[in-house]
Each structure stands twice: as C-alpha cells, then as structure tokens.
Amino acid sequence: METVGLIPAAGLGSRLDPIPCSKELFPVGFGLHPAQGEPHPKVVSQYLLEHMQRAGVRKVYMILRKGKWDIPAYFGDGSQLQLQLAYLLMQHPYGTPFTLDAAFEFVQNKRVVFGFPDILFSPEDAFSRLLDRLSETKADVVLGCFPVTSPQKWDMVALAGNGEVKTILQKPKESQLLYGWALACWSPAFTEFMHAELQQALERWGGSDQPFELSLGEVVQAAIYSGLTVQSVRFDNGSCLDVGTPGDLRQAMKSLI
Template identity: 35%
Template sequence: MRIVGVIPAAGKGERLLPYSVEKEMFPVGFHKGKPKPVSQYLVERMAFSGVKNIFMIINHTKVSLMKYYKSGKWLGLNIIYVYQDEPLGMGDALCALLPWVKDEIVVMGMPDTIFEPFNAFSVLIKFYNQSTSDLVLGLFEVSDPSKYGMIELDENYNVICHVDKPQGSTLRWCWGIACWGPRFSQFIQSICENQGKKFKEFTFGHLIDLGMNCGLIIKGVKFEGGRYIDLGTSEGISEAIALYSQQI
C-alpha cells in the first residue's frame, strides 16, 4: 500500500499576530546556505520515511509555500496542493483531501513544528503495519499541557483519554504526528458527511474523540527522549532558533 504525506497548512496563523509572514515559512537554520523554513523539517522527515507524494492543504494566503516548494522535485518529491475554501479546521481540510488518499497509508504532521527523532514517521508506519490499529498517534512529552492535545495510554498502547489544551493537567504526553490507513479515512468520510458541519472549527481532536466513542482502535507511540517544538508560540520560536539555527 502506498504511503503519502499530508500537511495541513491552511490555518489562519493568528497565534503570532501581528507577525504577518506565513508561519510555515519562518526561517530556522539553513539548507545549502539559504534560510530553511520550519515546514521543511517536516517535509524532510516524511521523505525519510519513504513518502514520495505529499498533499499540502493551503488557502489563498499561502502563496509563499507554493513558490518555495514548487512541484517538490528538487527534494525528490511530488507535492500536490489542495485548496481549502475556508479555514474551518483540520478536520474540514481532511474532508477536502479524502478523494485522493482514501486508499493509502497516510502520515500527517504540522508544518509549524519540529520534532525528534528524525525517523519518527518510520516508527509509526512500522507500528501501524504490525498492529490492527485504525489510527496511530506519535506522542511527545511536553511541560505545558495547556498548549497541546494531551493523551493517556493504557498498558497496551491504547488511547484511553484525549483532552485538548487542559489547564492544570497531570497528563505529560501530547500527540504531534499521526499515521492511519483506509479504515480511518473511511471513518473521516462518514464524519464529514454527517457531523463535520456541526462544529464551528472541525479539528483533528474531534476525530480522535469521535473515533474513541465509535470503538475505533487508536493507539499511541511514546517517543521517550524525543522533542516537540511548536513555532506557533514565541517560546517555541526561541527554542527552535537556539537548537537549529546553526544547521546548514
């Protein structure tokens, strides 16, 4: 089964206002002597896992992404752009994408984040292929649960709790990347047709919660000693620059 990458990049980017440049293009380090946008870290990690085709979901404000990545051939990839009419959330973006990925194994990550280990997608794909999971989440330990979708697992790696941006939580692991196959894509399709429009903003967190309620097999893989940096915050930008600015 073919593996494809999905990059949702059609968000409003309001967390960094009044900074107006597309956050996915924020420069962190260098590539062949030129500034490297944060989204390229995600693209490179997808390519390392064997992905050849990446679907990048964009809106009318994300022209710089297309200008930079073009067809993707310079990275050994095929990058396909899917237009989201309105920024109604990641779940809505996936609804627009499904006709092209419904029969594939999908890996997804956020274009304004940097995570370690570098081979995290490869680990998720292997776990998915060796299990009966519908959805596998890559989990990273964070110090501030109020900024992330937090996950709790049981002893068999099953997701038993998901809380979005909880205040004062003792949960330590957030989901940062994901891998799924045709069964979960079919589930997304059913939600798009029946419930997606009920949400003011249809998020991936809603899909996790609805999937758990419907009995889907959702598992998590903890990346002990890993790293997850969200450049949607000033703290994340500072950390990323400190860690990656010297990379050439």
C-alpha cells in the same frame, strides 16, 4: 499500499502576526544548499517534509487557503526534496479536519502520515516507527506522543499499558497526563470515518449562524468512541516544539543556530 503525506497549511498564523510570509515559510535554522553545499536558511515546514521523505513517502498533499500562494512558489513540485508535492485548496474553514478532508478523494485508499508544519520534532525516524506500529498492531490510527510540560498547549493522551490510546484531552489547563501527541499516521478506515464524521457535522451545524470548529484530536476521540483502534508510539527521548508561538519560535531559533 501507498503511503502519502498530508499537511494542513491553511492557517492564518495569527499567533505570529505580523510576519512577511506564510508561517510555514518562516526561516528557522539552516540546511545545506543542494547546489552550493553551504548552509542556507531553512523554512520551518521543510523539516516536516524531510521527515516524511525519510519514511519513504514520495507524494505529499499540502492544503492551502486562498492567498497563500507563496508556499507553492517556494517549494514548487518538491523535486528538490525528492518529493512530489501537490497543492489543494481548503473547502470549509472549520478546523484542521475539514482542511485535511479537502484531500479525501486523493488519499482515501492510501495510508496517510500527518504532521503540523509548524511543529519541530525528533527523532528523524519518527514516521517510520509510526508506520511500523500501524502494521504490527493493525490499528486504524497511530499517534506520535511526546512528554510535555505544558499540557495547556497540547492534546494530552491517556495510554493503556499496551500503548492503546484510551482518551484524548484537548489542551487542559492542568493534567496529570504526561504525553501530548504531535504527529500521526492512519489507515483508509480512519480517512473514511473522518470524512463521514465531518459530513454529519456540516449537517448539524452548517445552517447555523454560530461558528463552530473541530480539532483533529476531537475526531480521533470520536473514532475511539466508535470502536476504531488508536495506538501510540512514545518518544520518551524525543522532542517536540510548536514554533507557531513567539516564545517557542525564539527557543527554536536559538537551538538551531
């Protein structure tokens, strides 16, 4: 089964406003220029694309909102990263799951690896380990989980001894849980579940004047309630950093000089 990458790039970047480009293209650290062989500025989303490429992914779908044309202008067809990049437009502005669902017809029969373009993480083989876990356990979803000290910034996960995810708590103010999730992979069964769940959400709220939004963590929790199996890989010696906030962006820039 083919494995493809899925990246939501439709956010407004309001936590970093004002910046002169899409947040996915903000330079963080340096990488070797493929032609010149010397360090050049490296945009934040390139780290995620490189993680996917190392896991054997060759095709990645990036979902944009109108106006973020600087992203395809910068990455082009992805050949410089040994990837095939395709760009889709967000259809419903109701949160990350709806953004991802714009790619439904392109990914519905494939395994998916997923990451947020403004989260830096290690180790470099993280996606490969998630995919191995997906195959070994026959799970529907595998979450990459990291020890975090600020639970209010993360979806926190309660894990069973065998690594199964029992509960996901959305950015709690306080929590005794130790791990937050930052990346994922899943089977076609979860892609189908999410698509159906979002269609039901549109039917419930689509005609309402009240705004609504769903997070991906909420959809994964709904999948758990519905009987799908969600497993995890814990990266106890890894790291994750959300550079979508000014404080964490400063930290990332200092560490990647």
